[in-house]
Amino acid sequence: MFEKDIDIDYGLIIKNKVPILTMDNDWKKIFGNSKNKDINNYKNILNDLIKEQRELSRKLVQLKTKKKRLMAMILNLSHEINNNSNSNSRAVEKLDECQSEILTINEEIETYTFKLEMLPKEIRTANLNLLKATIKVAYKDIKSTQKELKILNNQIDELREKLKNLIETKHEKEETINKTYSFLHGILGSKEMERLDAELLQSK
Template sequence: MKNEEEFKKALRNKEVPLLVIDQKWHRLFAIHGKTQQIVNLENNVNDLLKKQANLKKNHKNLKKVKNQLMKDIVDNMVSSMNENDYDVKDKILTDNKRLIEEINEKLEECEDQLIELPKKISRANEELMIYSMSYCYDKMHVNSSEAEMLANKIKELRVELKKNIIKKQNRDINNREIYSYMHDILGHDIIDLFDLHDDYEETNESK
């Protein structure tokens, strides 16, 4: 029986595919299904992937908003101003700068998480792989035992089949001998007398 450390050691320097999107991995559980532990670990990887996708989307949207705010600042700076709209534009400029600072903080936080997430996904995926290896180890041994048992049953059935074939042949031979003997004495009347089918005589005479 292998333990977790042995599986971890075997995975060193190995490139493990992202299991949740690997159809070959999913097919490993086609017969017996996934254990609850594997389902939980799979969900954990999926949750991390969803979080990564959402962060990338948020990061893209934040940059888009930031670029628009910066464009607005430039537009306000180069546009003609008079004393009447100076205060309004100054307020817009101040608000835009404040929003850009807030966005920069969110972008930094988002980027920090995006740096860490691949490591978390890799660790979660490796943990899922280790439990998958343990599952496969157990299933292969169970399958081997069941296959051996089934092979023995098949062997027994083949022996039984051969015996039954021989028994059937013996019964057919015995019937032909009985029919032949009685036919020699009774002739065609044996069909009705022994409650035989009409084609019985033709079948036996052709053998």
């Protein structure tokens, strides 16, 4: 039953706003330490994709910051070259270096941006696969636990019946004592009963 693939609609991830499972506290509490091979496999894939997304975002911020700094340098160098007839060749060379570096940065920004645009879909797919693996394990555990629960409920019912019988027996014994005691009390009187109680009922 649990070996076949779980049929979960991809749109469910978006429609129901299913969280990233490895970042969800409830999922981590229940399945975070699971020994299941599929869960661990998809968990690692998902975590790697999230890590890659964070790393690319960090690099993209760094590249854009660097590009901004280079653009400012180009403006300064251009101003220096255009307004200084005695500008040296080093300024022109530096300008070319900055422009060349910006071209390289633009290519890297384009590459990282494209990868970042693709990653959300890959993350949703990995999350869906992890959800399917989780559902398989969850229902397997539920089925197993239900069997254990049925046994426990039967044991509880047996104990309840036993307790009920014990309580009935207890009440019967108490009623027998009360009837016997009442009979003797009526014949002998309280004073004689007190003497006999002290003599015959004291523990030995």
